Amino acid sequence: MSEQQQDQETPVTPVLTAKQAKRANATVIGMLIATGITVLLVLVPVLLNPAPKMQTRNVDVPAIANQAAGDAGYAPLAPELPEGWGSNYARWEASNSSGVPVWEVGYLTPETAFIRLSETNAGNPTWIAQVSGDASVAGERTAGGQTWELRDSPEGEASMVLEKDGLTVVLTGKADLAEFDVLAEAVVRDLGKE
Incomplete structure (x- = not known):
């Protein structure tokens, strides 16, 4: 097998620079923070409102x-x-x-x-x-x-x-x-x- 054929079969592993890795992780971290804030904003009104009690209409x-x-x-x-x-x-x-x-x-x-x-x-x-x-x-x-x-x-x-x-x-x-x-x-x- 020639050296050229071996190079074509060997997968290339991309190497990220430190700056590229930081940018890739920042997107994921930002998404998790945004999701957490959204969940908190939804939970606050839900937790502050008590469950409704069954009310009597007193029909005749x-x-x-x-x-x-x-x-x-x-x-x-x-x-x-x-x-x-x-x-x-x-x-x-x-x-x-x-x-x-x-x-x-x-x-x-x-x-x-x-x-x-x-x-x-x-x-x-x-x-x-x-x-x-x-x-x-x-x-x-x-x-x-x-x-x-x-x-x-x-x-x-x-x-x-x-x-x-x-x-x-x-x-x-x-x-x-x-x-x-x-x-x-x-x-x-x-x-x-x-």
Whole structure:
């Protein structure tokens, strides 16, 4: 092999001068500094603003329940709750993805935890599983003189299920079980009025 062929096959390694190396590194360092400053500028307002608390809209649940009664074919629940409880929404859904018509009310407890009340006269095991977030049965819980089925989900939500007089009521949320009991007792009282 000739010397000329050997030179063509040997890769050439570029040699940078000290000034060239400094300029190449300066670009990278400048980019890292700019990125760090940008992240800081974004984080400051995020960290200074507290997370928003869930706020109660205090919708008129009895009035909306009264309007929904004609479509529902039963008197939807509008339980009277102690001071400090509020409601975010109340709605009648005649058609939804589950195919089960349902009355829903979103409640905020005094500790600002959320519990959703779902009620239907067409409940079935599939609907109960869907509304409770596929929570598994964990036992029973007595509230308002009735035995409720207690369910727990891996996401930390609890559900209480009551089937009474052709109606199925599911309470679902991340509140403390003592707060579930308050709502469950009010539901049982309201069911007794019918």
